[in-house]
Amino acid sequence: MTICMNTNCIFVLSSVTYVMKAERLLASAGIYSTPVKTGEVAKVRGCGYGLALNDSGSNMVNCNKAKAIIERNGINILGVTEAKDR
Amino acid sequence: MIYFDNAATGFPKSGRVLAAMTKAYGLCGNPGRSGHAPAIYAAEKLYECRETLAAFFGTAPERVILTPSATIALNMAIKGFAQNKVVTSSVEHNAVFRPLYSMWQRGRADLSFFDAGGTDEQIVQRFTASLEGAYTAVFIHASNVNGRILPLREMVTEAHKSGVTTIIDASQSAGHINLSVKDSGADIICIAGHKGLYGPLGTGAMLINPSFDMFAETIIEGGTGIRSLDSEMPEEYPEHFEAGTMNAPAFAALAEAVRETEEEGLGDDRIFAKLYESLKSMKNVTVHGGPEYGYDKYVPVLLFNIRKRNCDEAMTYLAARGICVRSGFHCAPLAHKALGTENGGIRVSVGRKNTLKEADVLIDEIHRIAKSVS
Numbered sequence: 356m357t358i359c360m361n362t363n364c365i366f367v368l369s370s371v372t373y374v375m376k377a378e379r380l381l382a383s384a385g386i387y388s389t390p391v392k393t394g395e396v397a398k399v400r401g402c403g404y405g406l407a408l409n410d411s412g413s414n415m416v417n418c419n420k421a422k423a424i425i426e427r428n429g430i431n432i433l434g435v436t437e438a439k440d441r
Numbered sequence: 442m443i444y445f446d447n448a449a450t451g452f453p454k455s456g457r458v459l460a461a462m463t464k465a466y467g468l469c470g471n472p473g474r475s476g477h478a479p480a481i482y483a484a485e486k487l488y489e490c491r492e493t494l495a496a497f498f499g500t501a502p503e504r505v506i507l508t509p510s511a512t513i514a515l516n517m518a519i520k521g522f523a524q525n526k527v528v529t530s531s532v533e534h535n536a537v538f539r540p541l542y543s544m545w546q547r548g549r550a551d552l553s554f555f556d557a558g559g560t561d562e563q564i565v566q567r568f569t570a571s572l573e574g575a576y577t578a579v580f581i582h583a584s585n586v587n588g589r590i591l592p593l594r595e596m597v598t599e600a601h602k603s604g605v606t607t608i609i610d611a612s613q614s615a616g617h618i619n620l621s622v623k624d625s626g627a628d629i630i631c632i633a634g635h636k637g638l639y640g641p642l643g644t645g646a647m648l649i650n651p652s653f654d655m656f657a658e659t660i661i662e663g664g665t666g667i668r669s670l671d672s673e674m675p676e677e678y679p680e681h682f683e684a685g686t687m688n689a690p691a692f693a694a695l696a697e698a699v700r701e702t703e704e705e706g707l708g709d710d711r712i713f714a715k716l717y718e719s720l721k722s723m724k725n726v727t728v729h730g731g732p733e734y735g736y737d738k739y740v741p742v743l744l745f746n747i748r749k750r751n752c753d754e755a756m757t758y759l760a761a762r763g764i765c766v767r768s769g770f771h772c773a774p775l776a777h778k779a780l781g782t783e784n785g786g787i788r789v790s791v792g793r794k795n796t797l798k799e800a801d802v803l804i805d806e807i808h809r810i811a812k813s814v815s
Contacts, residue, residue, distance in 0.1 A: 369677045370667050371473040372503050375488035390484070392476030402669035404473075 447792030587730030
């Protein structure tokens with residue numbers, strides 16, 4: 356398993372539908388996030404969407420916990436990037 | 442006005458449903474096309490609809506393919522998954538029959554019809570007998586002509602024993618009776634959003650069983666907002682099937698309609714029973730089919746004719762008195778042939794917003810027409 360090394364991670368997911376699904380899964384675990392369409396997401400898949408952890412909850416523990424929740428629910432994470440332009 | 446044409450579309454739509462659509466129109470951009478607030482809001486509304494339908498019909502949100510109608514959902518399912526020998530029933534609506542006929546004409550499918558009349562046991566027996574060598578079974582859950590509900594779970598079980606994929610047209614049953622993709626085991630169930638669920642016109646869905654993993658060909662390709670550099674449609678559901686701008690305000694309203702359906706309940710048989718008992722004993726009136734196997738085996742749809750009266754003329758007479766019913770062939774020539782009503786009929790379809798008082802008025806007016814027959 357890849358460990359998140361940044362504190363403002365964005366999970367790149369395969370579609371906006373999965374972004375919405377992951378957002379709800381994380382919220383139910385107390386981790387709040389926002390759907391984004393940033394340059395980092397575009398680098399990975401062309402047009403696509405990502406899910407950025409909100410600043411208030413964004414730390415390395417949450418990033419790894421969020422990643423585990425998303426993967427446990429069968430959602431494919433295409434990449435994890437850092438929110439540079441938020 | 443008294444409205445008994447709910448099998449065509451549920452009417453009236455509630456204030457809640459209209460308010461949800463109006464609010465969404467004021468806030469929605471193009472869903473899944475950008476990262477600004479209106480685009481994200483629209484994407485949220487679409488996902489909310491998927492979540493609501495998934496919970497109501499027992500599947501996963503990403504397995505809810507939102508479509509402009511049940512007909513388009515059925516075309517996607519039939520042309521995407523069906524091939525070789527396809528088994529279908531003797532009472533299909535044209536939403537199933539015409540796509541199958543088109544595939545047959547193009548040499549893409551052989552069709553085998555089973556008789557969907559009689560008891561549940563007889564239907565299952567005939568269906569099972571027709572499965573040999575079949576690849577797909579496509580059939581109606583509840584007839585839009587006489588309301589008969591086919592024994593879905595038993596038929597799906599038999600189909601799966603033979604390795605046959607099942608595609609179900611639940612346009613008439615969704616919102617009237619309990620229906621679950623998971624519990625029925627069906628591979629694909631197609632629904633209309635605007636009939637028994639009282640959502641907006643122009644809404645439907647293809648509900649795919651989470652355990653069904655066959656790859657589908659698409660019949661519509663175009664922009665999806667993701668993987669734009671690829672020449673092919675994305676493989677992920679639902680975007681695999683959903684090309685072009687989605688009607689997010691309508692689906693926001695459909696989600697509200699489903700929530701309202703959950704709150705109000707699926708309705709009861711009192712009005713249906715009153716109409717059936719009155720019409721079947723009325724002189725010069727012939728009810729075709731009717732709930733002869735028990736009300737639990739029918740959605741509230743009644744087909745009848747009045748002796749020596751053309752069905753369109755009877756409909757027009759009722760319409761002039763503010764009563765809405767449907768006459769003709771109901772886009773289901775196969776069903777009319779099976780019922781022996783080659784000249785069509787008058788269909789009364791009850792919705793959960795109808796009242797017993799309205800049924801009394803309808804019965805009185807039908808009696809007036811029937812009494813005038815010499």
